[in-house]
Amino acid sequence: MGDGGSVRDGGSVRHDGFIELDRVEKVFQVRKRTGFLRSERREVRAVDGLSFTVARGEMVGYIGPNGAGKSTTIKMLTGILTPSGGRLRVAGIDPARERLRLAQRIGVVFGQRTTLWWDLPLIDSYRLMHRMYRIPDGRYRERLDRLVELLELGSLLDVPVRQLSLGQRMRGDIAAALLHDPEVLYLDEPTIGLDVVSKAKVRAFLRELNAERGTTVLLTTHDLQDIEQLCSRVMVIDHGRLVYDGAPGALHEVGDSERTLVVDLERELPPIEAPPARVVRVEGPRQWLAFPASRSAAPLVARIAAEYPLVDLSVREPDIEEVIARMYAGRTSA
Incomplete structure (x- = not known):
């Protein structure tokens, strides 16, 4: 697919990554109604022979x-779901077999769901997590103190979570996921619905976190x-298969994607x-x-x-x- 990118529909991986997936599959059995008293079972292959490593x-x-x-x-990487096939390891741990042990080493942030206690002040959620994770x-x-400083949460600690704006709550969720100093952080749409200023704050923090702590970050987003x-590498998954693994810039080149510049002029002019x-x-x-x-x-x-x-x-x-549609169009016509 050109320099900086590759297509991988499965294949094996070297077992030297911090996160390792080797031909991982996840198949769900789904019942579909076909009549008043009849239904049929069919397989939905959500992940199909997925292989990659993250250092x-x-x-x-x-x-x-x-x-x-x-x-x-992400659910398989955290141990919430068990793979139907293949091999999966995070820091040498099988998530499905040792979920509690793994929980001490990972943090998870879901952009559309919160791990904070809705009716309690923000600080109370942190105190509860202090006990849950048995942090010294x-x-x-x-x-x-460090997270409050970096994420500008000082004035929000005594505010009930339900009164926080989306951007404030997101920063609060990120702090909660990092209190126990995890080695890997999974972020699912961490900037969804945020304004420009809040997005900039979250991105700046994540860059500093990665540089300062060496935290491994796997980021899913539509932005x-x-x-x-934030990322020097991007992986694209479609229909459960890895279809691209390389530099973000090369993804645009492969897909020949386009940005749009919306220009407002003082008056109507020719194109x-x-x-x-x-x-x-x-x-x-x-x-x-x-x-x-x-x-x-x-x-x-300019x-x-x-x-x-x-x-x-x-x-x-x-x-x-x-981007993905253009990428496929390019592969079809090649």
């Missing part, structure tokens, strides 16, 4: 369309900017001419320009600002589904 300290994006198998993979008092205080700003961008839509003074996602938007923005009466503009990232 200690890596920060890896794990993406794909809805129903691709991402959440199923000195280590707990040191860790909590490609999360991947581009903007700024190759390699091309105008794909015009509505009065607003124009939409598509340009290669692998290219920086800065030169294009050129338009210098040559046209600009009022406002914004850059829209391609959807994960769009």
Whole structure:
């Protein structure tokens, strides 16, 4: 698939990773009603011969369309689900067999669900986790103070969780997942629904966490900017199979995906001419320009600002589904 990327539909892996999956499968038995008193059983293969390794300290994006198998993979990595086949290890531990032992070494954050106690002040959730994980008092205080500082939670500790904004609650959830200083952190849509400022805070913290603590991070998201700003490697899963493993920039090149620049001009004008961008839509003074996602938007923005009466503009990232669709189209036509 070009430099920096590869297609893997299974295959074996070397057993030298911190996270290891070797031909892992997960099959669900689903009953479907076929009549008033009749139903038939069918197999749903959520994960299909999945193999990859993640080294200690890596920060890896794990993406794909809805129903691709991402959440199923995370649940197997945490021990919530047991694989139907294959071999899976996290820090040398079989998650399904030793879930409690593994819990001391992993942290999990789900963007649309919270692990915090809804009606209690934020600090009370942390005190409960202090006891649950049996964190030594000195280590707990040191860790909590550092997390509160980095995630700017000082003014929120006495606020009931139900009164926190989504961005505040997300930062609170991340702190909760890291109180016991896990070696690996699974993040499922950690910036979903957040405003620009909150996203920037979460991303900055995760970069610092990875650099300072060497925490291994596996990140699932629908926001490609999360991947581009945080990860040096991205894996794409579709229909339970790994279809891409490489650099984020190369993913755009493989899929020939495009960003969209939305430009608001002072008045209605003919379509903007700024190759390699091309105008794909015009509505009065607003124009939409598509340009290669692998290219920086800065030169294009500077050129338009210098040559046209600009009022406002914004850059829209391609959807994960769009990137994957273009990637498949390229493979089919090759």
